[in-house]
Amino acid sequence: MTTELSAATFKLADQAALSPAQQKLETQLMTFIKTHLNTPKTGLFVIHGDAGTGKSAVLAAAFAKLQAASRSTTANPLQQTNNYLVVNHNEMLKIYKRVAGITPELRKKDFQKPTPLINRLAKTDQMADVVFIDEAHLLLTQPDRYNRFDHQNQLQELINHSRVVVLVFDARQVLKLKSYWQTDALAPFLQQYPHQLFNLDEQFRVTGNASVIDWINHFTQGQLTAKPHDAHFDFQIFADGQPLYDRIRQRDATAQLSRVIATADFPYVVNRGTWYVTAGGLKLPWDKVNLTDDPWALRPETLNEVGSIYTIQGFDLNYAGVILGPSVGYDAKTDRVIVHPDRYEDQEAFKNRDDLGQLAPLKAQVIFNSINVLMKRGRYGLYLYAVDPALRQRLLAL
Incomplete structure (x- = not known):
């Protein structure tokens, strides 16, 4: 990772730089993916955490590990899987694509906005193996003509077209009513699927006490x-x-x-x-x-x-x-x-x-x-x- 990218934006870290809690999260996440990749119902892994708790950092590290396994020439359970990282945020998407340009196991096409990916998977009747969703609280929860999204809920559509979904969700970072989840709505939604929750609570960005x-x-x-x-x-x-x-x-x-x-x-x-x-x-x-x-x-x-x-x-x-x-x-x-x-x-x-x-x-x-x-x-x-x-x-x- 270059100094420019590691010092700027969300802190993209290699394994050695991850905290014990982040390493535990990455291990549990990779185990969950392998366990649920071939089960009948989509598996959901949900990462909660306040702003600055390193959610994007560990998500990026885990996705790089997933893609390295997918593209490895050595046989493994994740080899040749079809995976994406989705973020409904233009500026963050730019960072992920910059990272892809300097990381051998990543490609720019691995990183997508949600609506184009949903529409393409639906049109071709394809299933993604694993979809990571950063800033899932920015996903739409109603149709939006401006963004060419004609369904009711972007998270639901991504689940419909994926075998495993990993999402970062922080209710305190919802910034629009069209992305709003009622406080009591997410839990029953998750109950429909095999799922696991992980909470990051250590502050990594703000160095203040x-x-x-x-x-x-x-x-x-x-x-x-x-x-x-x-x-x-x-x-x-x-x-x-x-x-x-x-x-x-x-x-x-x-x-x-x-x-x-x-x-x-x-x-x-x-x-x-x-x-x-x-x-x-x-x-x-x-x-x-x-x-x-x-x-x-x-x-x-x-x-x-x-x-x-x-x-x-x-x-x-x-x-x-x-x-x-x-x-x-x-x-x-x-x-x-x-x-x-x-x-x-x-x-x-x-x-x-x-x-x-x-x-x-x-x-x-x-x-x-x-x-x-x-x-x-x-x-x-x-x-x-x-x-x-x-x-x-x-x-x-x-």
Whole structure:
């Protein structure tokens, strides 16, 4: 693995670098695949874990091992199996394809978006042997004409066309209602199939101590606690967006992989000119549509842009400057963080669904999920600025 790829994005590690928990997961996963490859019903292996717990890293390592066995000239139970890794995230797909270009046992065609793979397998009436799904919480749970998906549930369709499915799922990273699973819906779904669950709970991305993670977790549940202090993690709250950006530029010059990212609270229309994020004295353009093969975080010019959940989810930064936009506010009476879905500009996230009941609490959860994703990007530091004056003053008072 090159230094560029191992240091950037999600941490792609070789076997020696996997933690004991990750090695245990990889061993159990490979055993499960061999056991269920030729059984009558599709086997499901589900990996749970919060942002930054190394889910993508171990998934990538296990998939490389699977493909090495599949393409080996030495007879083994996995030889000549037809396998894919699926991710419904353009920027992460680019990273996986870059990895394929430098890893002998991998091919770029091994990595797919879900809809094209589903449609191709259905059209040719084929079965994949093993399908890995990274960020399964991004799969669609309703039809989507824009994405040319005409069925009801992408996970169900992938199961229908696979002998074994391995999926990474984190309910706290669901960012759209059209990907939403009711809290109690996943368990009975899994009960239809032979399945195994594995939970990763060790934080690998954010190097701050437990108090840093606890602070973020409390914030994304609306609770404010004392600002944590960790000599090895730079956590700062800013009174203006410009000094936050200046700090990110300094960090990028010395440590690289430092970017400003924001909640989806500022207007943006695809391919309709340049749209800006404003944060006090700071005004920077939103990330542009990226038509290159390089992920957003690896392109030097994006230091002068603001990244979104759609360009940064699943990736490591060294330092993250997070702008909390107008949808994130503060209730002084309850001393709680509150959110305003009517001020959230990503209306694609809130396309109505008539099967989910009351949507107001689900919309609020989507916003808190997006904050969780953003705040857990930085490995060595987190810088915050809140557009809402009341929230900004309360954070500064911490």
